[in-house]
Ligand SMILES: *[C@@H]1O[C@H](CO)[C@@H](O)[C@H](O)[C@H]1NC(C)=O
Ligand SMILES: *[C@@H]1O[C@H](CO)[C@@H](O)[C@H](O)[C@H]1NC(C)=O
């Protein structure tokens with residue numbers, strides 16, 4: 001049967017060549033434009049189909065004579081281009097391997113593939129840098145046994161479903177392309193017919209190296225990343241909350257790391273006063289606020305630490321122009337400190353000791369102290385204060401600031417912390 005249909009193709013080609021002796025003399029494009037079907041073409045086709053109804057164009061209805069004629073022109077050129085031994089007698093293979101100039105041209109003749117000659121058993125389009133999606137037209141040649149599309153740049157999906165009709169296909173090569181990775185279920189069907197050497201670097205098979213990378217990432221990189229992120233969050237929350245947005249921070253709360261950063265690592269040049277049990281530093285917070293930091297050296301028990309914090313909480317609420325502003329505290333196991341808004345100036349006793357100030361100034365200072373006292377008396381009767389001249393601060397503009405407080409309302413005054 002196969003032999004018979006081949007004969008009829010040959011007959012068909014023979015008709016063509018005899019009808020138009022110039023057929024091999026010009027390029028396929030020129031021939032397509034200039035050649036016309038002979039007058040008896042209709043009857044030739046009819047005769048062929050009568051003798052061999054399995055010819056592909058015979059089942060087309062309505063029969064497009066021009067298309068069939070054009071496909072025969074392409075067939076005769078392609079047969080010669082494919083170096084078939086005798087294009088008059090047989091046309092067994094399409095061999096356009098390493099012909100990147102003409103392979104795309106022949107692929108574009110849809111009418112040729114539609115009437116793909118039944119004699120063709122092998123199609124080789126490898127090494128042509130073909131671009132775009134899978135050339136489905138090629139699969140019109142359902143009788144083929146060999147199909148090589150390797151070494152191209154084809155992409156997208158491979159039409160696996162159509163391949164199930166190509167039952168005689170035994171050699172397939174899709175290697176070295178850029179197809180998209182296919183579903184495992186599709187490939188499993190394919191592997192029953194072809195082994196992995198048909199899909200080398202085709203893009204279809206899951207890339208093992210990619211999977212290894214994924215596994216490495218999942219097993220090592222990811223956990224490390226999680227640890228780093230958790231560590232970083234822990235560091236942010238417990239060491240440097242000043243890097244957090246304001247709404248996430250706990251107001252007034254300072255950590256030793258924040259104080260260390262504010263004082264440049266407790267630099268000597270930032271140390272203002274060092275006396276028994278307390279070091280006073282000047283510092284700058286991350287937001288640029290200048291502060292005075294008082295650090296208490298002595299270790300204290302857990303209960304008194306809590307007491308210290310409770311007192312600080314109250315003192316941060318004091319707000320008057322003649323009281324220093326307590327910005328917050330550090331109530332850590334390792335460090336107890338308070339952070340006070342910086343006020344440029346000196347203590348009242350230093351002011352008095354330099355040169356006796358005029359009475360007008362003394363009165364202004366005394367008035368300020370009284371206003372501060374009045375505020376504490378009325379608003380915070382539980383808060384006691386220290387009015388010694390060495391603890392009264394004086395700003396450059398001669399505004400006095402009460403800077404030492406005691407909380408005497410809950411505990412005996414001896415236990416309470418003075419600030
Ligand atoms: C047939 O193809 C060969 C190259 O394979 C070419 O040299 C020759 O000219 C072609 N013959 C015709 C008649 O086109
Ligand atoms: C071709 O010939 C058949 C009969 O052999 C006829 O029915 C048909 O109309 C003809 N077609 C053309 C395009 O001449």
Ligand SMILES: *[C@@H]1O[C@H](CO)[C@@H](O)[C@H](O)[C@H]1NC(C)=O
Nearest residue numbers: 097098099100126127128151
């Ligand atoms: C692929 O084609 C190029 C020319 O386009 C040629 O140099 C090369 O040898 C060919 N490779 C194979 C494996 O045929």
Ligand SMILES: *[C@@H]1O[C@H](CO)[C@@H](O)[C@H](O)[C@H]1NC(C)=O
Nearest residue numbers: 002142143144165166167168
């Ligand atoms: C496969 O080959 C057999 C024998 O050569 C033939 O009968 C059959 O039609 C071929 N199948 C297709 C789909 O062409």
Ligand SMILES: *[C@@H]1O[C@H](CO)[C@@H](O)[C@H](O)[C@H]1NC(C)=O
Nearest residue numbers: 170171172194195196197198
């Ligand atoms: C794959 O199949 C071909 C025949 O189609 C055979 O020559 C080759 O050895 C096979 N390769 C493997 C790895 O099984």
Ligand SMILES: *[C@@H]1O[C@H](CO)[C@@H](O)[C@H](O)[C@H]1NC(C)=O
Nearest residue numbers: 150151172173175176197198
């Ligand atoms: C497919 O082609 C590649 C080269 O592109 C080659 O290494 C491989 O062996 C071929 N596979 C088959 C099944 O011919």
